Amino acid sequence: MNGIPTSHQPLPVRISSAAADLETIGPLLSGAQDAVGDVPALLELAKAAAAAAPKPGDGRTAFLWEILASVTAVDVAAGRALEPHLDAVAILAQAGDDAARHGRDCPDPDNADFEGTWGVFAAEAPGLRLEAKESADGWILQGSKPWCSLAAQLDHAVLTAHLETGGRAAFAVDLHAHGVGFANPAWTSRGLREIPSGTVHFETVPAVPLGGPGWYYQRPGFAWGGMGVAACWLGGAVAVARSFADSLRHAADGGREPDQIALAHLGEIDRTLAALTAYLAGTAARIDAGELSDRGAWQEALRVRGSVAAAVERVQTLVSQNLGPAPLAFDERYGKRMADLALYIRQHHAMRDDAQLGALALAESNPW
Structure with a gap:
């Protein structure tokens, strides 16, 4: 393990919820920790999580994102298995609501024919x-x-x-x-x-x-789901940052105090993650208040996803530069997390998504 300690009790990632609310996801995080590498167990965990997790836009969007981020902080693959299941459940509910308004039949997510993963x-x-x-x-x-x-x-x-x-x-x-x-x-x-x-x-x-033709992309839930993926990316970055802070503490306990570069990089990571969680907290509150319920939600989703993806890559770069090759070579959890996260954030299309955001900014009045 290269001397880097690991926590036995997984910690939640806080965006804005009270500590008492975050404590309720402790069993889910322990389950994710026990199920690392066991896909059937992770999928069973996803089904259990869906029974308790709120849906985006229902008033507790931040808590939903905390669930996604917290599970991903335990194991990136666990978050990658959980997120689409929760997204599908939300899509079915949104389709049902849309059908009810227009007098059409759509599948009921609670119907036995649609149970499962x-x-x-x-x-x-x-x-x-x-x-x-x-x-x-x-x-x-x-x-x-x-x-x-x-x-x-x-x-x-x-x-x-x-x-x-x-x-x-x-x-x-x-x-x-x-x-x-x-x-x-x-x-x-x-x-x-x-x-x-x-x-x-x-x-x-x-x-x-x-829904109907084009409904999948036009609904505000499309943007909300995209931001949920970004919450997973955030959780992975938090896990990388925690391992870095733990390694510095462990080295200090052994008599090797961190140098100015390590402290500066940890400081940058701290303010980056603090800014992201505040941003996500505000965005979740806007979703729940109905401010991001039209097609303009996608513009906000592009901002969120781009900001989180850039931060993830920056955190990974800073930590890998400081810790060097040893944990990548000898620490299985660290190496797995870095590889998993590097692939996961490639769901963001980098400059192509920024170009799309730029086109929207050019066509509309800007908030800045």
Whole structure:
């Protein structure tokens, strides 16, 4: 372990909730710690968490993000398994609310037919296309969907598919249905090794529509879910920062006081994380107050995701420069966390997302 101590009791990541509220997620964090590397156990944990976790926009968005950040701080892969399940449950609820307003039938997330573990598959890739066609018996999926994490181990998925009339729509699908095939992913990644992403093939597979054409991307929940992913990234950065602070304390206990560079870097990390948690606290409060309930929510999501992703990379750089190669070579938990987190934040598209944000800033009045 390179002499770096590890905490036996996982600690929550606080954004704005009271200490008493954060204490309630202690069993979840202990469960995540016990389930590291055990994907079936992590998925069972996700189902249990969904029963107690609030949905975004329901008044406790900060607490939802604290759950995501705290689990990811225990183990990045655990957060990566939890987040899509909670997101899918939220999407189903949002689709149900939308259907109720427009008099349509949508799946009930509490219905037994939709129990189990869920993924969210909305990525696209060159040469692969999933199409949805309406037939006399309902909607049918035909084609292939890339980047489907843990698909073979899940029960259901919310996914997007192309429509014959143009555009895309969201659907709920049973991954055990006849006609669903899983390509063996050539997953050589050193990060998130237990969360492989591969291609799923659909051959005339029935699906349930959610919302309508374009609804998946137009709903404010799309932006809220994107910020939930950023909360996971934040949790990973907090874990890296904690390991760094622990290593400095451990060295000081052994008579080696940190030098000015180490202290300066720890100070930068401290103010960076303090600023991020304050930003997320304010953003969550705005979501709950209904201020981010229109399409403008995506602009805020781009700010949140870009700010957190940049901070994660900065924290990783500072810590790795200070600790050197030893923990990467000899500390399994540290090395796993750094590799997992480096892959996870690549869901952010860096300058391409900033370009999208810049286009929005150019077209609208700015808050600054």
